[in-house]
Amino acid sequence: MSGHSKWHNIQKTKGAADAKRSQLFTKIAREMIVAVKQGGSGDPANNSRLATVIAKAKAANMPNDNIKRTIDKALGAGNSDNFESVVYEGYGPNGVAVIVEALTDNRQRTAPEVRHLLDKYGKGLGATGCVSWSFDQKGVIVIEREDLDEDTMMMDALDCGADDMQVEEEVFTVYTAPDAFGDVLAQLEEKGYAFLEASVQMVPQNYVKLTDETDIKNMEKLIDLLEENDDVQNVYHNWDQD
Structure with missing residues (x-):
């Protein structure tokens, strides 16, 4: 089975954000509130979008108490949070494709x-659709190898309904x-696997190499x-960092 080294990219570009755990939890909580409001339910069994966000929260080690409080807040009659999903598309240095997913209560600010x-x-910023055509939306589940057997992992992933696996x-x-x-x-959770990351993402179909040091520094700064x-909830790009 094949695929690009997505986790390699995540490690390099999301390390700084993940270190700011409170900010990460705040962003996930915002996403959870939107999922509850749009799905009309605080029960993940009846709200697939909420189930996806909860999976993302657990993979980020967000405490169960935080998850419950956020759902209760979203269900509360006095909750006036009103966020909308906005997607921006544009280009980084040397034509690297960039997709920015945001949840905002003020488009004029964001x-x-x-x-x-x-x-x-x-x-610069591009028109809607200018780069998203070169990405595929996929569920991405990252599992630490540790002492796991590759063949067993692959068989379990396929048996559970996965499309592909990158080793x-x-x-x-x-x-x-x-x-x-x-x-x-x-x-996979029932089989005892733990997740380093679990979310639905935009995965590039192809990648762009950067060789100029200024371009590399600007791309790193842009992402950070x-x-x-x-x-901003998520930043996707097709910069090949390998």
Whole structure:
């Protein structure tokens, strides 16, 4: 089974954001609130989007108490949080494709901030659809290799309904169809697997190498500053960092 070294990219580009655990939990909580409101239920069994966010929260080691409080808050009559999903597409240095997913209560604040960063460190903001055509939406489940047997892991992933698996030095990365993500995750969890990351992501179909040191530094800065923005939930790109 094949695929690009996605976890390698995650390690390099998300390490700083993951270190800021409180900010990470805040972003996941915002996503959870939106999932509850849009799905009309605080029960993940009846709300697939919420189930996906809970899986992401657990993989990030978000405490169960935090998850429960967030769901209760979203269900509360006095909750006035009103976030909307916005996706921005643009280009980093040397034409690297960038997708920015945001949850915001003020587009007039978020859009200029994202545009400014893409203009300063990349090639600018593009029109809707300008780069998303070169990405596929997939469920991504990252499992630490440790002493796990590769053949057993591959068989279990396929038996649970996965589409593909990438074998890397430190991890196994399991890919699923977006609609199958929740079921595959639940079945792998039942088999005793623990997850380093679990979420539905935009996975590039192809990658762009950067060789110029200035381009590399600008791309790193662009990703870091986008991920530090409170409104930005996810940043996807096709920069090949291997």
